[in-house]
Amino acid sequence: MGVINSPLVEGRVFSEEVNKKEVTVNGANSNKKSVRITIILHTLFAIISLLLYIVSYTVLCDLKITFLYFRRAV
Structure with a gap:
């Protein structure tokens, strides 16, 4: 799927494209x-506050x- 792996980041391979897609799709929604x-x-x-104030x-x-x-009268 065209995933480009960057060098090791904190001892693990980090996939930038996949993480960007996940963040933009799931995060935005x-x-x-x-x-x-x-x-x-x-x-x-x-609305409730306004109604309570009026009442x-x-x-x-x-x-x-x-x-x-x-x-x-008295």
Whole structure:
């Protein structure tokens, strides 16, 4: 398959072409998948955080309005 072996590196024969192909094929695919997963997780976290913020803000505003209403009534 046209593999060129370089001289001994740390006591073993090192195949540059095969290792480069493995790194580019396997490494690139696994990196793309992990980047996609990371982006999806961060997006979900941001959406959930925003929804929780909106809900908590709405609840706090309702409580404040209710408190002020009953305070005036008494």
